[in-house]
Amino acid sequence: LIRLRNVRKIYPMGAEEVRALDGVSLDIYPNEYVAVMGPSGSGKSTLMNMIGCLDTPTEGTYHLRGQNVGEMEDDELAAIRNREVGFVFQTFNLLPKVNCLQNVELPLIYSGKRKAERRRMAEVAIDKVGLSDRITHKPSELSGGQRQRVAVARALVNNPSLLLADEPTGNLDTRTGNEIMLLFEELYRRGNALMVVTHEEGVARHARRIIRLRDGMVESDVRVENP
Amino acid sequence: LIRLRNVRKIYPMGAEEVRALDGVSLDIYPNEYVAVMGPSGSGKSTLMNMIGCLDTPTEGTYHLRGQNVGEMEDDELAAIRNREVGFVFQTFNLLPKVNCLQNVELPLIYSGKRKAERRRMAEVAIDKVGLSDRITHKPSELSGGQRQRVAVARALVNNPSLLLADEPTGNLDTRTGNEIMLLFEELYRRGNALMVVTHEEGVARHARRIIRLRDGMVESDVRVENP
Numbered sequence: 150l151i152r153l154r155n156v157r158k159i160y161p162m163g164a165e166e167v168r169a170l171d172g173v174s175l176d177i178y179p180n181e182y183v184a185v186m187g188p189s190g191s192g193k194s195t196l197m198n199m200i201g202c203l204d205t206p207t208e209g210t211y212h213l214r215g216q217n218v219g220e221m222e223d224d225e226l227a228a229i230r231n232r233e234v235g236f237v238f239q240t241f242n243l244l245p246k247v248n249c250l251q252n253v254e255l256p257l258i259y260s261g262k263r264k265a266e267r268r269r270m271a272e273v274a275i276d277k278v279g280l281s282d283r284i285t286h287k288p289s290e291l292s293g294g295q296r297q298r299v300a301v302a303r304a305l306v307n308n309p310s311l312l313l314a315d316e317p318t319g320n321l322d323t324r325t326g327n328e329i330m331l332l333f334e335e336l337y338r339r340g341n342a343l344m345v346v347t348h349e350e351g352v353a354r355h356a357r358r359i360i361r362l363r364d365g366m367v368e369s370d371v372r373v374e375n376p
Numbered sequence: 377l378i379r380l381r382n383v384r385k386i387y388p389m390g391a392e393e394v395r396a397l398d399g400v401s402l403d404i405y406p407n408e409y410v411a412v413m414g415p416s417g418s419g420k421s422t423l424m425n426m427i428g429c430l431d432t433p434t435e436g437t438y439h440l441r442g443q444n445v446g447e448m449e450d451d452e453l454a455a456i457r458n459r460e461v462g463f464v465f466q467t468f469n470l471l472p473k474v475n476c477l478q479n480v481e482l483p484l485i486y487s488g489k490r491k492a493e494r495r496r497m498a499e500v501a502i503d504k505v506g507l508s509d510r511i512t513h514k515p516s517e518l519s520g521g522q523r524q525r526v527a528v529a530r531a532l533v534n535n536p537s538l539l540l541a542d543e544p545t546g547n548l549d550t551r552t553g554n555e556i557m558l559l560f561e562e563l564y565r566r567g568n569a570l571m572v573v574t575h576e577e578g579v580a581r582h583a584r585r586i587i588r589l590r591d592g593m594v595e596s597d598v599r600v601e602n603p
């Protein structure tokens with residue numbers, strides 16, 4: 150599904166340069182559940198943005214289903230992102246001016262669903278994250294953990310073949326966090342691929358493979374029997 | 377230091393109303409270290425915003441050092457906030473157009489420090505959170521956990537008598553998170569008061585008292601021997 154070879158992301162900063170990724174090579178298969186861990190600043194979000202087609206490598210190649218992503222047209226990339234990838238951002242990235250329901254419907258607009266169907270699918274996703282009683286609230290009228298859950302619902306609503314979740318439970322109490330992990334397990338059982346950045350061992354334990362980054366490089370890559 | 381009596385925060389939403397806080401009464405003394413826990417949406421951030429003078433109760437009273445906060449003038453409130461309170465927000469709230477150093481200097485501008493002294497104090501705070509090598513980066517050029525640490529540095533730079541930290545380690549790997557908890561312990565040892573919202577038991581364990589909220593009310597309030 151995903152093949153990275155010698156990927157680097159380099160930001161020039163005046164006289165110096167910051168190497169957010171410094172030579173990453175990885176293979177991820179269509180039905181895998183991967184946890185990504187590592188210290189703050191080690192390149193996890195940069196890696197996720199790369200894989201989710203939101204950013205391009207400075208050096209190296211990224212093939213998605215055999216196609217070289219670096220050589221795709223913008224509209225082709227956008228189509229892949231909207232159809233196949235669900236992304237839970239570390240900073241949520243909700244639209245501030247529309248409410249919870251409209252935020253969750255957004256990926257369905259791109260995938261051409263009709264209005265009644267969009268609403269139904271969005272309501273199901275919102276119910277799964279326990280926010281049916283907040284459906285008309287705008288992001289500013291929600292708690293931090295509620296916004297995080299809207300971001301999760303939006304990422305799941307299209308039943309994506311690839312879910313990329315960057316610290317999806319960082320703002321959630323343990324019990325609510327576990328409910329989100331059950332939704333992820335369900336997506337995985339339906340045959341999809343998941344990559345979850347987390348710093349919590351309890352969350353990583355749900356994955357079947359743990360990749361650890363350090364200073365923009367893969368430090369270890371271990372498959373685990375589960376559970 | 378802090379006395380809340382029957383505090384309510386009620387948001388009218390069309391025909392219904394949301395009770396973010398629904399009758400909270402609390403006393404916090406000048407040198408206490410309190411953890412605030414509870415499910416997502418239970419009112420923790422609302423409580424912190426109230427205590428930090430960023431929001432006012434719909435009902436009930438809040439006395440800070442014996443003064444009724446609800447009856448203060450805006451400029452008096454602002455003076456208290458800038459001089460005495462350090463706030464780490466759940467969503468960081470950094471200024472996007474200025475860099476890490478300038479963000480951390482901000483509370484020092486309000487407290488009238490001279491330029492050279494501001495810079496020195498900000499550099500010390502930035503070093504304490506391990507970001508000396510990111511001092512010229514803007515928030516968009518930082519990782520999620522780095523932004524969180526800038527928010528912590530900004531909250532600590534003025535040596536506040538009251539630190540309010542809302543999920544201060546939610547985006548940090550365990551080791552970096554522990555470094556932040558050491559800084560908090562140091563602030564506490566210097567005689568200050570701390571309130572830390574967290575969903576992680578490991579973080580709550582550092583506190584000397586744990587307040588649990590549920591549905592906008594105090595469910596339990598327990599002092600612990602530590603550690």
Ligand SMILES: Nc1ncnc2c1ncn2[C@@H]1O[C@H](COP(=O)(O)OP(=O)(O)OP(=O)(O)O)[C@@H](O)[C@H]1O
Pocket residue numbers: 283286289290291292293294295320321322387389394395396414415416417418419420421422423466
């Ligand atoms: N402006 C608003 N209008 C309506 N409801 C609001 C508003 N702000 C907050 N709420 C509601 O008030 C409740 C408490 O919010 P608060 O942010 O204090 O929760 P929290 O305990 O910090 O949650 P979390 O752990 O998810 O951050 C939530 O259910 C939220 O939906």
Ligand SMILES: Nc1ncnc2c1ncn2[C@@H]1O[C@H](COP(=O)(O)OP(=O)(O)OP(=O)(O)O)[C@@H](O)[C@H]1O
Pocket residue numbers: 160162167168169187188189190191192193194195196239510513516517518519520521522547548549
């Ligand atoms: N636009 C940018 N310009 C310069 N440096 C950047 C930029 N974006 C990110 N960086 C740097 O790249 C490194 C990796 O960032 P990244 O966001 O991938 O880390 P992370 O592993 O997700 O960290 P965290 O756990 O704190 O979220 C960081 O050290 C960061 O400072």
Ligand SMILES: [Mg+2]
Pocket residue numbers: 193194195239315519520521
């Ligand atoms: Mg990150």
Ligand SMILES: [Mg+2]
Pocket residue numbers: 292293294420421422466542
């Ligand atoms: Mg909150």
